[in-house]
Amino acid sequence: MRRETIPVTVLSGNLGAGKTTVLNNLLNTRTDLDIAVLVNDMGEVNVDAERVAEHSDISENDEDLIELSDGCICCELRGDLLDALAKLAQAREFDYLVIESTGVAEPLPVAQTLTMGFDQSDLDPTDFYEETGIEVMDYYELDTTVTVVDAHQFWTTFDSKESLMDGDTEKDLGSLLVEQIEFCDVLLLNKCDLVDEETLDEIEEMIEVLQPRAKIIRTEHGAVDPEAILDTNRFDFEEASQSAGWMQELKEPHASAEEEHGVTSFVFESRRPFHPERFAELLDEFPANVVRSKGHFWLAGREEIALGLDVAGQSIRLTPAGMWLATLPEEEQSQYFKAYPDLEENWHPKYGDRASQLVIIGTDIDHDIRHADLETATLTDEEMNANWDAFEDRFPRFEVKADDEQAGDTETAEEMGLAD
Numbered sequence: 376m377r378r379e380t381i382p383v384t385v386l387s388g389n390l391g392a393g394k395t396t397v398l399n400n401l402l403n404t405r406t407d408l409d410i411a412v413l414v415n416d417m418g419e420v421n422v423d424a425e426r427v428a429e430h431s432d433i434s435e436n437d438e439d440l441i442e443l444s445d446g447c448i449c450c451e452l453r454g455d456l457l458d459a460l461a462k463l464a465q466a467r468e469f470d471y472l473v474i475e476s477t478g479v480a481e482p483l484p485v486a487q488t489l490t491m492g493f494d495q496s497d498l499d500p501t502d503f504y505e506e507t508g509i510e511v512m513d514y515y516e517l518d519t520t521v522t523v524v525d526a527h528q529f530w531t532t533f534d535s536k537e538s539l540m541d542g543d544t545e546k547d548l549g550s551l552l553v554e555q556i557e558f559c560d561v562l563l564l565n566k567c568d569l570v571d572e573e574t575l576d577e578i579e580e581m582i583e584v585l586q587p588r589a590k591i592i593r594t595e596h597g598a599v600d601p602e603a604i605l606d607t608n609r610f611d612f613e614e615a616s617q618s619a620g621w622m623q624e625l626k627e628p629h630a631s632a633e634e635e636h637g638v639t640s641f642v643f644e645s646r647r648p649f650h651p652e653r654f655a656e657l658l659d660e661f662p663a664n665v666v667r668s669k670g671h672f673w674l675a676g677r678e679e680i681a682l683g684l685d686v687a688g689q690s691i692r693l694t695p696a697g698m699w700l701a702t703l704p705e706e707e708q709s710q711y712f713k714a715y716p717d718l719e720e721n722w723h724p725k726y727g728d729r730a731s732q733l734v735i736i737g738t739d740i741d742h743d744i745r746h747a748d749l750e751t752a753t754l755t756d757e758e759m760n761a762n763w764d765a766f767e768d769r770f771p772r773f774e775v776k777a778d779d780e781q782a783g784d785t786e787t788a789e790e791m792g793l794a795d
């Protein structure tokens with residue numbers, strides 16, 4: 376019996392982590408499922424598709440194997456992905472679809488396309504709809520997102536300053552790795568044959584803190600039981616979007632006990648703004664053992680919008696993080712209070728909701744010292760009464776848009792002259 380919807384597994388992971396190896400292993404392992412494969416490659420020639428064809432029963436001309444080349448399905452080829460899925464569904468019947476994304480793909484936008492569609496698709500939705508009576512995305516059901524991590528290159532990738540182009544966007548390897556770890560249901564820690572047990576434990580401990588929800592499976596040469604990555608029913612968009620360790624830490628800060636390999640996290644909170652120069656200096660010399668930091672902060676002199684901090688490995692990014700509610704008319708504020716009573720309880724009589732909240736995750740971090748450093752970067756009593764606009768401020772300026780939407784791209788620390 377064919378099912379009404381086709382379940383989909385998406386394989387992500389850094390370049391060379393072992394995605395194609397996992398896929399080939401899967402196709403060579405007997406399952407009852409008739410599997411179709413979509414392989415995305417950045418190059419003009421789809422090398423990965425060639426390798427799948429070479430190492431499995433599927434041939435390159437087979438309609439079971441769809442190639443999307445010369446771009447990435449998480450950005451410029453999002454529309455093409457939907458088109459390909461529609462064509463695939465029209466052309467033949469199959470039980471299961473596995474998508475191998477490029478090494479630079481972020482899993483979240485791919486999952487979004489599969490669950491919500493993409494409005495810039497060239498596809499005439501009526502064609503598919505007329506023939507099948509359903510929308511393309513409703514034909515497929517994202518079942519499992521899998522991230523393949525190269526255990527051998529783990530720390531090197533984390534600390535790498537190397538960046539890659541994905542369309543027009545530059546992405547550095549460390550933050551891609553973090554994104555791929557933070558958004559997945561199953562994590563295959565691959566190339567375990569090249570790493571000793573102690574290092575594997577250490578990597579696993581870091582992954583568990585970055586992503587507490589995923590099932591972690593150690594693999595060698597991509598060999599995994601198909602049941603672990605097919606038809607698991609593990610994907611849930613809400614849960615997946617909320618599952619990053621830093622988000623969990625914000626929701627429910629736990630007194631993180633010292634783990635065996637010293638991976639811990641803590642939340643820094645302050646109702647005083649950061650001094651722009653002292654905080655910039657602190658970011659210039661951000662300790663290397665802090666591998667992840669995420670949150671929003673209040674910068675003295677920026678009373679309209681919050682800034683976001685996004686540290687992953689060697690990359691430090693600053694983003695607009697929304698208007699402070701304190702800038703809104705009282706009427707609108709009271710609507711927020713009704714919806715979120717906590718807001719009113721924590722409202723500061725003078726500064727409203729302006730405050731900083733940063734999650735810090737790292738190895739062997741001394742919480743007291745790091746906490747004290749951050750505290751020192753906030754304003755002193757005297758500075759609280761000074762003219763904040765007179766402080767030197769190298770942080771990026773993000774425009775405030777009337778419709779509440781924040782304009783402006785993220786800026787790297789380099790772009791704002793914070794690093795090096």
Ligand SMILES: Nc1nc2c(ncn2[C@@H]2O[C@H](COP(=O)(O)OP(=O)(O)OP(=O)(O)O)[C@@H](O)[C@H]2O)c(=O)[nH]1
Nearest residue numbers: 389390391392393394395396478565566595596597
């Ligand atoms: N020693 C060892 N080598 C592996 C393992 N898994 C994969 N490899 C090798 O690592 C290389 C990269 O593997 P791929 O499967 O091509 O990796 P990928 O993630 O598909 O790479 P891209 O498509 O370039 O992003 C190949 O030479 C594989 O044979 C493993 O567990 N151990």
